[in-house]
Amino acid sequence: MSKIRVYEYAKKNNVSSKDIIHKLKEMNIEVSNHMATLEPEVVEKLDHTYKKKEQKQKPANVAVKPKGFITDFEDEEEVITTKVPIKKGASKNKEGKKHDLQIQQKEKKIFTNKKNKKQRGHEAPQQETQKKKEKELPKKITFEGSLTVAELAKKLGKEPSEIIKKLFMLGIMATINQDLDKDAIELICSDYGVEVEEKVVIDETDFESLEIVDDPADLVERPPVVTIMGHVDHGKTTLLDSIRNSKVTEQEAGGITQHIGAYQVVVNNKKITFLDTPGHEAFTTMRARGAQVTDIVILVVAADDGVMPQTVEAINHAKAANVPIVVAVNKIDKPTANPDRVMQELVEYNLVPEEWGGDTIYCKLSALTGEGIDNLLEMILLVSEMEELKANPNRRATGTVIEAKLDKGRGPVATLLVQSGTLRVGDPIVVGSTYGRVRAMTNDIGRRVKEAGPSMPVEITGLNDVPQAGDRFMVFEDEKKARQIGEARAQKQLLEQRSVKTRVSLDDLFEKIKQGEMKELNIIVKADVQGSVEALVAALQKIDIEGVRVKIIHSGVGAITEYDIMLASASNAIVIGFNVRPDANAKRVAESEKVDIRLHRIIYKVIEEIEAAMKGMLDPEYEEQVIGQAEVRQTFKVSKVGTIAGCYVTDGKITRDSSVRLIRQGVVIYEGQIDTLKRFKDDVKEVAQGYECGMTIKNFNDIKEGDVIEAYVMREVERK
Numbered sequence: 169m170s171k172i173r174v175y176e177y178a179k180k181n182n183v184s185s186k187d188i189i190h191k192l193k194e195m196n197i198e199v200s201n202h203m204a205t206l207e208p209e210v211v212e213k214l215d216h217t218y219k220k221k222e223q224k225q226k227p228a229n230v231a232v233k234p235k236g237f238i239t240d241f242e243d244e245e246e247v248i249t250t251k252v253p254i255k256k257g258a259s260k261n262k263e264g265k266k267h268d269l270q271i272q273q274k275e276k277k278i279f280t281n282k283k284n285k286k287q288r289g290h291e292a293p294q295q296e297t298q299k300k301k302e303k304e305l306p307k308k309i310t311f312e313g314s315l316t317v318a319e320l321a322k323k324l325g326k327e328p329s330e331i332i333k334k335l336f337m338l339g340i341m342a343t344i345n346q347d348l349d350k351d352a353i354e355l356i357c358s359d360y361g362v363e364v365e366e367k368v369v370i371d372e373t374d375f376e377s378l379e380i381v382d383d384p385a386d387l388v389e390r391p392p393v394v395t396i397m398g399h400v401d402h403g404k405t406t407l408l409d410s411i412r413n414s415k416v417t418e419q420e421a422g423g424i425t426q427h428i429g430a431y432q433v434v435v436n437n438k439k440i441t442f443l444d445t446p447g448h449e450a451f452t453t454m455r456a457r458g459a460q461v462t463d464i465v466i467l468v469v470a471a472d473d474g475v476m477p478q479t480v481e482a483i484n485h486a487k488a489a490n491v492p493i494v495v496a497v498n499k500i501d502k503p504t505a506n507p508d509r510v511m512q513e514l515v516e517y518n519l520v521p522e523e524w525g526g527d528t529i530y531c532k533l534s535a536l537t538g539e540g541i542d543n544l545l546e547m548i549l550l551v552s553e554m555e556e557l558k559a560n561p562n563r564r565a566t567g568t569v570i571e572a573k574l575d576k577g578r579g580p581v582a583t584l585l586v587q588s589g590t591l592r593v594g595d596p597i598v599v600g601s602t603y604g605r606v607r608a609m610t611n612d613i614g615r616r617v618k619e620a621g622p623s624m625p626v627e628i629t630g631l632n633d634v635p636q637a638g639d640r641f642m643v644f645e646d647e648k649k650a651r652q653i654g655e656a657r658a659q660k661q662l663l664e665q666r667s668v669k670t671r672v673s674l675d676d677l678f679e680k681i682k683q684g685e686m687k688e689l690n691i692i693v694k695a696d697v698q699g700s701v702e703a704l705v706a707a708l709q710k711i712d713i714e715g716v717r718v719k720i721i722h723s724g725v726g727a728i729t730e731y732d733i734m735l736a737s738a739s740n741a742i743v744i745g746f747n748v749r750p751d752a753n754a755k756r757v758a759e760s761e762k763v764d765i766r767l768h769r770i771i772y773k774v775i776e777e778i779e780a781a782m783k784g785m786l787d788p789e790y791e792e793q794v795i796g797q798a799e800v801r802q803t804f805k806v807s808k809v810g811t812i813a814g815c816y817v818t819d820g821k822i823t824r825d826s827s828v829r830l831i832r833q834g835v836v837i838y839e840g841q842i843d844t845l846k847r848f849k850d851d852v853k854e855v856a857q858g859y860e861c862g863m864t865i866k867n868f869n870d871i872k873e874g875d876v877i878e879a880y881v882m883r884e885v886e887r888k
């Protein structure tokens with residue numbers, strides 16, 4: 169006899185798994201849960217019990233037939249005619265909770281009338297009809313989310329009042345229209361001996377959030393996915409190339425390496441997948457899009473250069489993503505190499521080598537000569553083993569887009585990393601918000617393949633559009649479904665782009681704290697000098713308000729870069745710039761990723777702002793609004809008054825109370841206030857475009873012909 173699981177046995181015998189587990193307990197047989205397998209002799213014992221029970225139950229069932237409420241109304245013509253259409257309506261009308269409710273209330277009324285009749289002594293004929301029409305208890309009921317008392321009563325063919333009574337006995341006070349949760353439904357049903365099944369409504373369009381739990385027995389080991397990070401010129405590309413050249417070609421002679429964004433090598437008969445875009449970019453782009461692809465980060469540090477700013481960034485990226493780091497101390501062939509120094513420096517970042525009592529693996533190597541690379545690969549396998557990376561290859565494939573482009577000849581081309589299941593040619597697929605059927609699959613050496621299992625990167629064609637790196641994909645049962653879901657997702661994405669703002673911003677921070685969504689505020693600090701970075705970090709870490717902690721996920725010297733923004737986006741962080749500004753790329757990305765950047769010049773202001781935001785007390789926000797521009801055509805020096813600028817308003821208007829900035833050849837020379845604004849001899853409040861005027865600037869006389877005076881005001885803007 170083949171083994172059977174608890175739930176399978178329960179199903180076969182029409183009882184709940186709980187019942188079986190309970191029975192087994194009585195027999196002193198311990199099982200962990202409904203997935204546990206039953207030995208044949210246990211099944212035999214159970215069979216014995218349940219067969220006996222069945223025999224006993226059969227005649228009993230007839231005798232204890234429940235009083236269904238339909239039959240209760242049997243003798244009332246009027247009632248029956250009301251009920252028939254109601255029943256139809258209620259079962260067909262899917263959106264009709266309201267409708268249902270009205271119906272139920274009607275029934276309740278009827279019920280009261282009937283009761284009175286009952287008291288008048290019509291009991292004998294009623295019982296007879298009852299036997300004829302009485303509904304049998306269903307063996308099983310299903311529900312989605314919850315049921316009202318009335319709905320449950322209907323499913324069980326019972327009167328709501330009976331259910332209410334039962335609930336009352338169980339200590340639950342409920343009214344007829346009250347929603348019952350799963351536990352209450354199960355309690356009532358188990359009382360009637362009816363099995364319950366909760367139908368989980370799955371929104372397949374949101375497949376990222378679906379957690380498909382595999383039976384541990386179906387999981388098999390999968391190759392690790394590795395990303396190489398490190399400072400500029402420390403040898404990332406050289407390392408990727410030399411690993412690939414030494415291993416790939418060895419295995420697959422004749423293959424021509426293709427850049428598809430990732431490749432696989434074989435070491436000791438085991439595969440390792442490398443993402444071959446070095447640096448943080450690929451890593452953070454993926455993470456910002458919610459995809460966790462990398463299992464292990466190789467941190468490359470040149471032994472002749474040591475820890476550099478991007479080394480630190482890489483460490484922070486890996487740590488923020490909770491990915492283990494293996495350190496590759498590179499360029500040991502160089503005479504100036506000093507691996508020990510690298511190790512010492514990295515200890516400061518909690519990467520303590522094993523030989524010094526820590527748990528970080530360090531591999532000394534030369535990407536150029538190839539020395540130490542085999543060891544690195546073995547170490548990767550070791551870490552991967554410790555991480556117990558597994559996946560189920562026997563289901564429809566899911567995974568992530570590594571790269572995608574539009575090819576002139578082939579149309580949209582995407583490199584997919586299969587993370588679970590097996591992807592096959594011909595599979596109907598949704599990739600991000602694109603869809604199609606996998607037309608052709610090519611591996612990293614340009615060979616056509618028919619299928620790709622977990623951790624394997626493949627390039628596919630056959631999509632209707634180009635997805636984005638970091639998008640997730642999923643295979644569906646047929647093309648129609650894939651198209652439907654793909655289109656729904658494209659529509660949803662469009663709507664989201666138009667409206668939502670998902671990241672944390674200081675302005676909505678307080679709301680999130682209040683709603684308990686936030687326990688840690690992630691912050692990235694960039695400043696002009698190391699001293700400021702340290703001072704700011706220390707001050708920020710001291711803030712403790714409403715139980716929310718500030719967590720500095722990255723700090724560094726220099727302008728705010730695109731990488732900072734991507735890290736912020738991936739980790740839902742706020743970026744603070746102290747005496748530094750975002751570069752153009754960073755600004756652009758911050759806008760599209762909706763990352764909040766706060767620029768300051770005084771430390772206590774930063775602290776004040778963060779504290780205020782945490783307390784929900786941010787001051788109103790002001791925005792500069794340029795109202796006009798004037799060109800300086802002539803200057804007059806008047807003792808006691810200073811330099812008067814004879815201007816022509818070229819754009820907008822200049823008002824007496826506006827602030828001004830003096831611009832000379834594109835450079836802001838001075839910012840201040842207007843002192844006097846005159847037309848001819850008269851003081852005026854404003855001068856419009858196309859008019860001339862005379863102007864002096866408070867405490868500033870260095871005005872020259874050709875300068876541009878820009879007038880602006882600060883307006884309070886509504887916080888977004």
Ligand SMILES: Nc1nc2c(ncn2[C@@H]2O[C@H](COP(=O)(O)OP(=O)(O)OP(=O)(O)O)[C@@H](O)[C@H]2O)c(=O)[nH]1
Pocket residue numbers: 398399400401402403404405406407446447498499500501502533534535536537
């Ligand atoms: N001597 C020596 N030179 C190396 C080694 N690894 C890399 N290099 C050299 O270091 C320089 C930079 O190497 P890359 O591989 O381009 O460094 P990278 O980290 O990819 O640099 P970016 O792509 O600019 O971030 C190149 O001139 C390499 O030849 C090594 O192990 N030994």
